[in-house]
Amino acid sequence: MPPKVHSTTYRTHTCGELRLSHAATTVTLCGWVFRIRPFGGMTFIDLRDRYGITQLVFNPQTDATLAEQAERLGREYIIQVTGQVVERSNKNPALPTGDVEVLVTRMQVLNASRTPPFTLEDQTDGGEELRMKFRYLDLRRRPLQQHLLQRHQVARAVREYLDGQGFVDIETPHLIKSTPEGARDFVVPSRLNPGQFYALPQSPQTFKQLLMVSGFDRYYQIVRCFRDEDLRQDRQPEFTQIDCEMAFVGREDVLQMFEHMVRHVFRRIRNLELTEFPRMSYAEAIRTYGTDKPDLRFGMTLHYLKDEYANLLGEHHFSVLDQAEVVAGISVPGAASFTRKQLDELTEFVRRPQIGAGGLITIRWQEDGSLKSSIDKYIAADTLLRYAEVLRARPGDLMLLIAGPASNTRRALSELRLELGRRLGLRSADDFRPLWVVDFPLLEYDAEQQRWAAMHHPFTSWHPDDDALLESDPARVRANAYDLVLNGVEIGGGSVRIHNRTDQMRMFRRLGLSEQEAEQKFGFILNAFEYGAPPHGGIAFGFDRFCSMIIANQEGIRDFIAFPKNNMGRDVMLDAPSDIDPELKKELGL
Numbered sequence: 001m002p003p004k005v006h007s008t009t010y011r012t013h014t015c016g017e018l019r020l021s022h023a024a025t026t027v028t029l030c031g032w033v034f035r036i037r038p039f040g041g042m043t044f045i046d047l048r049d050r051y052g053i054t055q056l057v058f059n060p061q062t063d064a065t066l067a068e069q070a071e072r073l074g075r076e077y078i079i080q081v082t083g084q085v086v087e088r089s090n091k092n093p094a095l096p097t098g099d100v101e102v103l104v105t106r107m108q109v110l111n112a113s114r115t116p117p118f119t120l121e122d123q124t125d126g127g128e129e130l131r132m133k134f135r136y137l138d139l140r141r142r143p144l145q146q147h148l149l150q151r152h153q154v155a156r157a158v159r160e161y162l163d164g165q166g167f168v169d170i171e172t173p174h175l176i177k178s179t180p181e182g183a184r185d186f187v188v189p190s191r192l193n194p195g196q197f198y199a200l201p202q203s204p205q206t207f208k209q210l211l212m213v214s215g216f217d218r219y220y221q222i223v224r225c226f227r228d229e230d231l232r233q234d235r236q237p238e239f240t241q242i243d244c245e246m247a248f249v250g251r252e253d254v255l256q257m258f259e260h261m262v263r264h265v266f267r268r269i270r271n272l273e274l275t276e277f278p279r280m281s282y283a284e285a286i287r288t289y290g291t292d293k294p295d296l297r298f299g300m301t302l303h304y305l306k307d308e309y310a311n312l313l314g315e316h317h318f319s320v321l322d323q324a325e326v327v328a329g330i331s332v333p334g335a336a337s338f339t340r341k342q343l344d345e346l347t348e349f350v351r352r353p354q355i356g357a358g359g360l361i362t363i364r365w366q367e368d369g370s371l372k373s374s375i376d377k378y379i380a381a382d383t384l385l386r387y388a389e390v391l392r393a394r395p396g397d398l399m400l401l402i403a404g405p406a407s408n409t410r411r412a413l414s415e416l417r418l419e420l421g422r423r424l425g426l427r428s429a430d431d432f433r434p435l436w437v438v439d440f441p442l443l444e445y446d447a448e449q450q451r452w453a454a455m456h457h458p459f460t461s462w463h464p465d466d467d468a469l470l471e472s473d474p475a476r477v478r479a480n481a482y483d484l485v486l487n488g489v490e491i492g493g494g495s496v497r498i499h500n501r502t503d504q505m506r507m508f509r510r511l512g513l514s515e516q517e518a519e520q521k522f523g524f525i526l527n528a529f530e531y532g533a534p535p536h537g538g539i540a541f542g543f544d545r546f547c548s549m550i551i552a553n554q555e556g557i558r559d560f561i562a563f564p565k566n567n568m569g570r571d572v573m574l575d576a577p578s579d580i581d582p583e584l585k586k587e588l589g590l
């Protein structure tokens with residue numbers, strides 16, 4: 001590798017480079033004027049670039065005109081300065097360059113700047129939309145710069161690992177025919193084929209499978225995907241995946257391979273050794289945590305007083321419990337001391353429309369052994385004590401119960417558990433708990449459309465033991481699919497695939513496609529399966545989220561994408577989507 005060259009015709013060093021060892025040398029720097037401070041008759045400027053900040057000093061005693069010029073500079077002017085590096089009397093240990101400053105003897109303004117519409121400090125005063133409109137300025141801020149630099153490092157670590165394992169980076173097309181992954185397609189009108197459309201890929205799913213048929217054996221791509229989904233907080237209509245596929249593998253091979261990839265990335269980026277990647281079935285996750293993406297950083301699991309298997313409610317006079325399909329709860333260690341107000345807040349929380357529980361039953365088990373509940377009127381203390389036993393509570397704990405339809409109740413308890421975890425500081429930003437969730441159901445019933453839909457996608461194979469159920473009892477068929485969950489966030493998912501025409505046709509039939517429809521939509525892959533398709537499987541990681549989780553242990557991805565879209569799927573900087581030229585519209589036959 002040729003040596004790294006820092007200096008160019010414009011500069012000898014960067015703003016993050018100078019140390020005491022450079023003292024007495026003459027340097028030329030380029031950068032943005034970050035802060036200007038007059039002090040003791042002199043002007044001090046913090047000059048900033050991607051690499052750091054260097055303090056510049058303009059002394060009117062050395063050059064009065066230059067000092068005056070410096071005073072008149074505005075924030076974000078971009079300048080080139082030459083001067084001598086000297087040791088600072090007043091060192092700044094917070095800056096790597098804090099031991100030195102540059103006594104400027106020459107300056108050139110490379111370009112002026114209007115006053116930025118918000119401050120470019122780490123904590124800015126700009127609102128979301130304004131910052132998005134001026135994204136190029138927002139991206140000058142250190143936290144965003146750091147995120148994108150680290151994102152680059154994550155991509156490098158991923159490539160380093162996958163390259164090392166013999167994966168081949170192969171590009172797949174963006175103008176394709178629809179690949180069903182459960183979302184709507186973005187479409188592109190074809191001028192040369194009037195009235196016809198390409199679809200943008202929701203993922204390279206079918207292509208990567210075809211590459212296995214071609215014999216590439218191990219494929220990956222860090223690739224843009226497009227899904228026209230209903231807007232949810234922090235969903236991006238275009239996003240990036242680490243998309244992978246392997247031939248001659250079963251589930252265990254895939255899990256091992258990618259567990260090691262995640263370990264490798266954590267080592268590289270965080271210098272952290274992840275201890276274990278436990279496995280949990282979908283059914284267990286739903287039952288114990290109320291969600292298929294449990295956050296394992298803390299306990300507070302769900303316990304059931306009533307469900308499809310048992311009714312442990314006992315004697316009571318509270319009809320809400322009898323009418324409920326499920327009565328379940330969590331016990332919050334040491335929270336019996338919560339105030340009335342705190343309990344009211346929790347009740348409000350579960351009643352919010354997004355969560356939708358009817359109410360919250362609270363039972364405080366005081367340290368002195370007495371019980372105080374919101375349903376004292378209806379349920380005697382000894383019955384409550386038995387509830388406490390089921391909920392594995394102890395004196396000093398707070399028990400929270402929800403009664404209602406099974407899936408709502410589980411979801412509400414899951415949200416409540418996360419909220420309490422957050423309030424009690426149990427979701428530590430330094431703690432990383434990966435989890436493989438396995439044995440997903442293959443199919444889910446779409447009540448609206450009155451048909452079965454693939455839970456993952458229609459190329460996922462099923463558990464061989466459940467083969468006979470595909471036609472007779474579809475709800476019970478387990479998929480050969482897996483998700484990787486990290487601290488309650490799904491970061492990846494995949495499956496072992498169907499690789500023969502017969503099973504693929506069975507699946508399409510199960511999904512309600514006729515022979516002709518299947519042939520018309522998926523003929524290419526059905527045909528490919530007839531030419532020696534190897535057993536294969538794979539996975540895709542949502543790269544934006546992968547980065548946000550590894551770098552900052554946070555779910556929000558926007559600050560890890562250079563040019564994201566807003567909650568309405570708009571690029572507010574470009575003002576897209578927008579109308580197109582009527583001429584063009586006509587040409588496209590729209």
Ligand code: ASP
Pocket residue numbers: 181202203204205244493494495538539540
């Ligand atoms: N294509 C799938 C997805 O985007 C991932 C996979 O099955 O590999 O979710």
